Amino acid sequence: MNFSDLGLSASILKAIEGQGYNQPFPIQQQAIPAILAGKDLLGIAQTGSGKTAGFALPILQQFQQKQPGKNRFIKALVLVPTRELALQVADVFKGFSLHLTRRVKTLAVYGGVSINPQMMALSGTEILVATPGRLLDLIDNKALHLSELEVLVLDEADKMLNMGFEEEMNRIIALLPQKRQNLLFSATLARDVEVVKERLLSSPVVISVEEEKEENQLELIKQVAYRISTERKGPFLRYLIKQGNMQQVLVFVSSIRGADNLVAKLNKNGLQAMAMHGDKSQGARTEALQRFKSGKLQVLVATDLASRGIDIKTLPVVVNYDLPRSPKDYVHRIGRTGRAGATGEAISLITKEDGHHFKIIQKKMGRKVDMLDTEEIDLKGY
Template identity: 65%
Template sequence: MAFSSLGLSAPLLQAIREHKYKEPYPVQEQAIPAIINGKDILGISKTGSGKTAGYVLPILELFQLRSSKGDRHIGALVIVPTRELAIQVNDVFKTFSKHLPQTIKTTAVFGGVSINPQMIAVRHTDVLIATPGRLLDLIDSKAVHISRADILVLDEADKMLNLGFKEEMDKIMAMLPEKRQNILFSATLNNDINDIQLQLLHEPVKIEIVDEESGSNIDQISQLAYNVTLERKGPFLRYLIKSENMEQVLVFTSAIRSAENLVGKLNKNGVQAAAFHGDLSQGTRVDNLRMFKEGRLRVLVATDLAARGIDIKDLPVVINFELPRSPKDYVHRIGRTGRADANGTAISLLCEDDQHHFKIIQKKMGKKVEIKESAEIDLHGF
């Protein structure tokens, strides 16, 4: 199937070609025509499966035929759980809207930064991408109104529930117009999602592509582990990066302190690296992630903050410098590579204390990982 058969106009098709999308992913094939036709959507689809474009493209198509709601009234509201996802979704809107004859303004708002510039930025916004808390702050400040929003998108609804946004979401829902189109995407279908869909959705089109938790994209990821002593772990990581000529590597640690220490040692030894964790300011996190995505930063050292909802196009390698606490987090971490039908590599560094936990991870994942010894590798100079 081609994008041209999904009901999208020529300017959007031009942007799709420039973005080098050859054919729609399954979630896009089903979601785009249904959204254009005004249907509610319940989509169960893993991250990296094309769902963002699956709702961005039809929303842009619909908004070419609509007039602005007014100075501070928005037409569509996209609610996301994290700041990083808000920025990412806004970038997708801007990418696909650049050739549209009618300007459609999209704005991302989130906490952790000053609210004043955002109060100015939301004026004349057509599509607002927001985290729940900052959205309520802007509503309380009379900077934005959602009472005329025709479209509501809940992206990563399962994660929002896990992060405890229910009270904020109840307040937001009460302010929205009763008559609207609802689009709900989640990586999992559980009781909480079932409850939300019963409350929100009217005769929805149900799209179930794959459950991210099943690790269905693991087959596209080449997994490998190395036994290494604690003392040799840092030098061995640098050896891997340099000897394999890795130019873009996402490295996971289990704690903020570990991430900062590792960044310092990598930079000291000539490997350009920066951190990504919750103690950094929003601006620093955005800058570090952007440099990494653009290839201007060789290594991004992250906590599990980066394990979900972050899409790094064609990321070749993920390295677990330290294992996560749960097998589920392991799957999410390595799932940053091997996305959208691309191949990827995931490497884990195992000390003696990690052996039992890694056996549990493999059992839960349903896949055995080759483990190599590293004792004979000469790490002098690394």
């Protein structure tokens, strides 16, 4: 199936070609026609399944056929759980807008930065990508209005609920007009998501690509683990990066302090590294992610919370410097690589204390990971 089979206009198809997309992913094949038909939709899909383009393309096409509304009365709202995801989703909309006959202004708003520039930038915005808290701040400041909203998208709804945004979401939903199109995307159909579905969606089209995505994703990822003592972990990581000539490595750690310490040691040993975690300013997080995506930064060290917005199509290597607390988080971490049909490598450093926990992760994942010894490797100079 091609994008031309989905009911998309010539200008949208040109925009797709301009962004280097070839064939639609499964969720796009099902979601795009349903959204163009004005249906409510529930999409169960992991990050990296192509869902953002799945809702961005039909929304942009619908807006091509309409004139802009009143200033500061936004027409489409995409709610997301994190700052990084807000920027990422807005970039997808902006990228596809480049070739359109009518340019549609998209803006991302989020907390952690001054609200004043965002209030000024809202002028002329038709599509707003927002974290719930900052959206309510802007509404309270009368910087925007939701009364003429036509499309509501809840992206990664399960994460928003898990991160405690339920109260904010309830307040936002109460401000929306009754007549609108609702699109709900989630990695899982958890109980809380089911409640939101029943409240928001009317006779929705239901799409699920979760099982297929996860199974295929793990098949594309080469997993390997190394037995290592705690004191040799740092030198061994530097050995792996230098010996493997790794140019783009995402390293996961368990704490903010651990991230900062690891970055300092990597930089001291000639490897360009930056940290991405909750204590960093939004500007620092954005700079680190942009440099990493563009290939100007060799190593990005991240905590799990900060990783939620990291979506790079062809990321070659992920390293678990510290193991995550749950098997689900392990799969989420290594799923940063092996995306969109590309292969990837996931490396885990396993200390003696990690052994039992790593066995549980493998059992839950349904896959055995090759475990290699490192005692004979000379790490002098690393």
